[in-house]
Amino acid sequence: MSSFMSASWADEVKDRINSWPDAERRATKLDDFWDWIEMVKPFVVGRLALSVRDMPPDCEADTLCLDLESGSVVTATVCNRADTEAEAVFLMAGSYTDWMALVDGYDVGKMVMYRKLMLEKGDTLQFFTAAFYWTELLAAIQSVPTAASDGKLIKV
Amino acid sequence: MTITEERLDQVELQDLNGLAKTDIDDVLDYVHVPTAKIPPYLELYDRYLRQRWNVNDLDFTQDRIDWTERMNDDSRNSFLSIASGFHHGERQVEAELAPLFFGIPEDYKVFLTSHLEDEARHTVFFDRFYRDVVGLEGDGIMDVLDGSWGYIQETFVGPFGLLAYLTDDLRRDPYNKHLQMKYATTYMIWIEGVLALSVMKITLNYARDFKVLPAYYTGFTATCRDEARHVQGGMRFVRQLLDEDPNYVTDIHDTLRTLLTMGAARSGYVYYEPLGWSEERVQALFMDQLHKKLAMVGVSLPADLENMLSMVKPTLAGG
Numbered sequence: 353m354s355s356f357m358s359a360s361w362a363d364e365v366k367d368r369i370n371s372w373p374d375a376e377r378r379a380t381k382l383d384d385f386w387d388w389i390e391m392v393k394p395f396v397v398g399r400l401a402l403s404v405r406d407m408p409p410d411c412e413a414d415t416l417c418l419d420l421e422s423g424s425v426v427t428a429t430v431c432n433r434a435d436t437e438a439e440a441v442f443l444m445a446g447s448y449t450d451w452m453a454l455v456d457g458y459d460v461g462k463m464v465m466y467r468k469l470m471l472e473k474g475d476t477l478q479f480f481t482a483a484f485y486w487t488e489l490l491a492a493i494q495s496v497p498t499a500a501s502d503g504k505l506i507k508v
Numbered sequence: 509m510t511i512t513e514e515r516l517d518q519v520e521l522q523d524l525n526g527l528a529k530t531d532i533d534d535v536l537d538y539v540h541v542p543t544a545k546i547p548p549y550l551e552l553y554d555r556y557l558r559q560r561w562n563v564n565d566l567d568f569t570q571d572r573i574d575w576t577e578r579m580n581d582d583s584r585n586s587f588l589s590i591a592s593g594f595h596h597g598e599r600q601v602e603a604e605l606a607p608l609f610f611g612i613p614e615d616y617k618v619f620l621t622s623h624l625e626d627e628a629r630h631t632v633f634f635d636r637f638y639r640d641v642v643g644l645e646g647d648g649i650m651d652v653l654d655g656s657w658g659y660i661q662e663t664f665v666g667p668f669g670l671l672a673y674l675t676d677d678l679r680r681d682p683y684n685k686h687l688q689m690k691y692a693t694t695y696m697i698w699i700e701g702v703l704a705l706s707v708m709k710i711t712l713n714y715a716r717d718f719k720v721l722p723a724y725y726t727g728f729t730a731t732c733r734d735e736a737r738h739v740q741g742g743m744r745f746v747r748q749l750l751d752e753d754p755n756y757v758t759d760i761h762d763t764l765r766t767l768l769t770m771g772a773a774r775s776g777y778v779y780y781e782p783l784g785w786s787e788e789r790v791q792a793l794f795m796d797q798l799h800k801k802l803a804m805v806g807v808s809l810p811a812d813l814e815n816m817l818s819m820v821k822p823t824l825a826g827g
């Protein structure tokens with residue numbers, strides 16, 4: 353199982369986002385919802401950086417970089433925030449505790465609504481034009497089995 | 509129909525007992541006044557002092573009986589699908605108001621203190637309703653909110669997430685008037701002025717027509733009257749910004765463009781029919797409410813936004 357914020361985890365996240373939603377997830381919502389996401393995907397272009405503000409020491413990286421083209425992930429890498437912030441169109445960041453809660457199943461809508469993840473770079477109106485694309489992207493990340501940086505199992 | 513002076517006075521002056529007998533349609537009419545007649549902030553504050561009500565004066569005993577014995581499963585589910593939007597919405601508009609204080613006119617700051625207190629009281633009102641009538645339990649406000657989260661659709665996060673993130677933008681740059689306008693458009697025009705004032709009518713009309721949930725009707729009608737002050741204060745602020753620089757209208761339009769894009773999404777159906785409504789009727793209410801708010805501040809919608817408005821899915825509640 354890949355560790356959170358590792359290169360192998362980023363690869364799994366990429367595959368999961370690009371095949372999202374699975375049949376089980378799709379069935380939980382109206383087709384209208386998925387049609388809306390398909391409608392906004394062509395406008396989802398550029399780098400999204402997802403960062404941990406207080407990553408424990410000795411970790412490989414603190415930021416997941418997703419390069420998006422029409423809503424599909426072209427490359428997914430992990431790096432340090434300082435190395436990617438300038439290139440990112442949007443950068444969202446949260447505490448390590450909140451990231452662990454997310455990968456453990458905490459509601460993705462609450463992650464946004466309660467600002468557990470904050471938009472620290474990027475135009476807010478532009479970001480919300482694709483709001484539900486982003487929440488589903490978080491749900492896809494959440495569905496990837498992950499171990500914490502100390503090796504503790506978080507999500508199976 | 510224009511509200512008569514006599515009915516306006518009735519809405520204006522009633523205490524809680526009087527509001528129990530006040531028609532919600534009169535309260536909704538009470539919101540809309542022409543630009544020139546929007547009261548000054550300190551007059552709105554004075555109204556607050558006269559209209560303030562105590563959430564602990566409400567007795568939900570009969571509501572609990574109605575909920576368990578007179579309403580059926582369909583009615584309860586439809587009711588919760590709508591009321592839960594307010595349960596969470598009131599908390600959101602309470603929690604997201606503070607950063608606006610820094611950069612607004614001095615008189616508005618005074619009125620905004622009352623607005624904030626109102627929203628806290630509305631949050632407690634819904635907390636009491638969910639505990640005493642619906643039967644949710646929890647140690648604090650958030651426990652009970654978590655209990656009703658299951659009735660919230662994913663799309664609720666659209667306008668309320670936008671508000672949360674604009675609040676954070678405003679916290680970082682509170683004197684930025686473009687940000688203030690985007691925030692006011694999201695909070696006062698869309699969430700309070702359109703979503704809340706449209707959807708309030710549904711559960712209140714149900715309670716009135718079926719003669720159920722008297723404490724809910726009383727408290728939520730009082731809430732609606734409070735919202736009328738908030739919307740009028742917000743519209744005065746929007747109008748002031750536009751008077752300073754008419755180009756701020758672009759911020760209104762850009763924000764509405766984002767809100768209406770999100771508003772075209774829905775993840776599930778809300779069944780309005782058990783409460784005596786249809787989706788088309790709610791959608792028409794949304795359109796009417798937005799046009800009325802924009803008329804209050806003298807702003808029109810460009811053709812693309814009119815078209816987007818006609819495609820909004822009315823599945824969201826407000827705060």
